[in-house]
Amino acid sequence: MIMKETKVSSIGERALISRLSEIFNAPEGEEKGQEGILIGAGSDDCAVLYLKGEDCLVVTTDMLHRTTDFPAEMTPWQMGWMSAAVNLSDIAAMGAEPAGLLMAIGMPADTEIVFVEELARGIQACAGFCGTAVIGGDLDTHAELTITGTALGRVKKSKLLLRKGAKPGDLVCVTGYTGSAGAALKAIQSEKPVSEIVLKALFEPIPRIKESRQLAESGAVTSMMDTSDGLAMSLYDLSRQSKVGFRIWEDALPILQEVREFASGPEELLEFALYTGGDFELVFTVDPKRLKKVQNICNLTIIGECTEYETGIMLESPECRLTAVKQLGYQQLKAETAD
Amino acid sequence: MIMKETKVSSIGERALISRLSEIFNAPEGEEKGQEGILIGAGSDDCAVLYLKGEDCLVVTTDMLHRTTDFPAEMTPWQMGWMSAAVNLSDIAAMGAEPAGLLMAIGMPADTEIVFVEELARGIQACAGFCGTAVIGGDLDTHAELTITGTALGRVKKSKLLLRKGAKPGDLVCVTGYTGSAGAALKAIQSEKPVSEIVLKALFEPIPRIKESRQLAESGAVTSMMDTSDGLAMSLYDLSRQSKVGFRIWEDALPILQEVREFASGPEELLEFALYTGGDFELVFTVDPKRLKKVQNICNLTIIGECTEYETGIMLESPECRLTAVKQLGYQQLKAETAD
Structure with missing residues (x-):
């Protein structure tokens, strides 16, 4: 009997990304002088946007959840550090210099303010360690603490890894x-x-x-x-x-x-x-x-x-x-x- | 009796953003010729990064959840469209031209693949309508469908609104x-x-x-x-x-x-x-x-x-x-x- 795979759990992350990439079919273009997308979703740690001249912008996003990504032993400060670090590591992976971090945080309505402040201090510490800063974000309520970070970086095209x-x-x-x-x-x-x-x-x-x-x-x-x-x-x-x-x-x-x-x-x-x-x-x-x-x-x-x-x-x-x-x-x- | 406000629900989104902004204290700098952050978190629809010459990059992120942001009557395609639209609208708010979209999607493991594909088609339709494309993202499992979009845009500093x-x-x-x-x-x-x-x-x-x-x-x-x-x-x-x-x-x-x-x-x-x-x-x-x-x-x-x-x-x-x-x-x- 052949079981048809209809649930996302049956095919795994990479197979699903490949299916969705076909729907998104981001245009990739390496022509010199043309500003646009150099490398699209899926093939690298970051997407690469071609700016003026030799300049490239790299950008990445990562979603973390309390139950699956933060062991119970972690402090709120460490959860913040980790949320920034996973994104900034992707910037490092491209040989780029960090140029800003955005953090969208969904949290239960009964979260203690001191918890969120410690989380923010952890994010800030990691951003500062990497020579960058939090430049934007979003806050809302959500059943489970969920943090989606987005990191930006800059690199010359000739130095991009x-x-x-x-x-x-x-x-x-x-x-x-x-x-x-x-x-x-x-x-x-x-x-x-x-x-x-x-x-x-x-x-x-x-x-x-x-x-x-x-x-x-x-x-x-x-x-x-x-x-x-x-x-x-x-x-x-x-x-x-x-x-x-x-x-x-x-x-x-x-x-x-x-x-x-x-x-x-x-x-x-x-x-x-x-x-x-x-x-x-x-x-x-x-x-x-x-x-x-x-x-x-x-x-x-x-x-x-x-x-x-x-x-x-x-x-x-x-x-x-x-x-x-x-x-x-x-x-x-x-x-x-x-x- | 004075009740101390210790939960995030007691102070509201804007008050909490203001507290966190103090922790993040992103450096803002308008000096001409200096690449850096022009406008940091909190004061506008997007953060603004100062690039070479007259060029600015604007960037925004928004987190949506199924129970709080998507009425039950919405189709998966519409949830995708909406997730892209809320971010691209922030790009429009700055007078900028969209330059790419990243979508981080957390979904229950038993989500039907066709649901995710319809979601992706809705995202793609909105991105295409706005003259841009999905250039990156992240997929993982999560109890409740949660979509964090990040949109990038470009605008000349003199045209920035x-x-x-x-x-x-x-x-x-x-x-x-x-x-x-x-x-x-x-x-x-x-x-x-x-x-x-x-x-x-x-x-x-x-x-x-x-x-x-x-x-x-x-x-x-x-x-x-x-x-x-x-x-x-x-x-x-x-x-x-x-x-x-x-x-x-x-x-x-x-x-x-x-x-x-x-x-x-x-x-x-x-x-x-x-x-x-x-x-x-x-x-x-x-x-x-x-x-x-x-x-x-x-x-x-x-x-x-x-x-x-x-x-x-x-x-x-x-x-x-x-x-x-x-x-x-x-x-x-x-x-x-x-x-």
Whole structure:
């Protein structure tokens, strides 16, 4: 018997986005001198609008809900920080400089004013950390706290970093550590103690704005995105847009010693590092001839290399055994997918 | 006994916005040549970003919820149209040309795919009508259908229309009709029949993009905003920003004959025309010496004149009796306020 898939939960976020993109069919145009939409919905962390001359505007929006996006342990300040950070991380992903944040907040009518003020202070702290400000928004009542942020950024067209652009032979790098947010989530769920550093990776993710600007200026980066949906999902997105495969070196993955010790075994460690998501680091590819240009500008780790598209995304163990990286990670509408 | 106001419902949307604006304290700067934020949160329909040379970018965001913003009679297509229209109307309010729309949609996991597709077609139809497109967004699951739109627009700094700028002696004008959406809402609530034209004013509001562009180009308009929260609230907003009062001529208000007949009496008619909101027309002030420049460019009605700030906002009856226009209208967090 063939079950017809009629509910959104049956097809998952990415399939639904693809269906809706067909309805929206935003006109994309790269012609020089023509102001308009450079890159439309779906293919990158942000949409890109072509302004005058070399200037581009990037813009992104993200909706968060209390029950699904904010663990009960989070403070209102952290919810505010997180709501700003998820959007500003998308600006960082494009190599852009933040140019403003808008926050639409729906909240229960009986929300305490001090709660909303703490939320606002968290938003403001993150915006300020990223060198920008809240320039607009909307407030209304809603059964469940829901926050939709929109972030704007500016970048020269020649410095814009996309998911597309990686070539076989390029090196794969990440900023910071991977797996900390995953370990924090597990610690909360299983009520085990972890350090403040690990918890903060989940509750107060740092948008990599400074690193992103330096990487964009270096001219050495060939593609980039953030790892918010997990490193594995990000590699699949880069692969799809750049038409490359990846070989990731398992023992090169930058994982905090505490996270290594917290994991129940190598399998769970890979779960944290590749699949759980929530880390908001940058994953990017570098032309090996220009590697020197990026090596000293920020805390980065080379974790692998780009291969031919056909070879897929493989993980190489310390014993040189190759296994396929699964297309699993954080996805809305459906917690996990293997389509 | 003094009750301390600790819940957001006790202070209303505008008071809460004012508190949060202090936390966000977005830097405003008008210095020529400096790229940055021209007008921050709170004072206009959109935030304004100063780009290169004469160029400005305007941006707005609005969150809508199924139970509070979409009457049960609305089709999914109309919910989509409405979600795009409320944001594009804010772009029109600034005299700007739409430059893209982002839609973040949270929906129950068991939402039918055809429902979402119809919603998307409604969004696309409104975006297309306004000469723009959906360039990005976000999809996730949420207990109640929640749609946050963000619209971008472009305008030359010299053509930008703000709530600030009206002078005593200027004429007050509105596009289209006022009160149609209010009558439609009442008709639905009381299960009385009204024409398709009246229902569409509520369900498929037309963002006045074309009119707005022509008004901005005319150079005759001194201040402008949309009437989405009701004509009375809009007049109060214009008054506050421009530091003018208004004398509105009751018999000049453009009201459909059907709406006049539908109203139970003169009091309800004023309720529809001034206080209910939902019409999404433009209300603007015109330098009387330049009136000819706007008279033929769109369907507009002169409804009154600007007076000194101290005289307040008055309604002049056909018998020349003056009564104060109340500061009532559509306001989130609190249905009505008279602060």
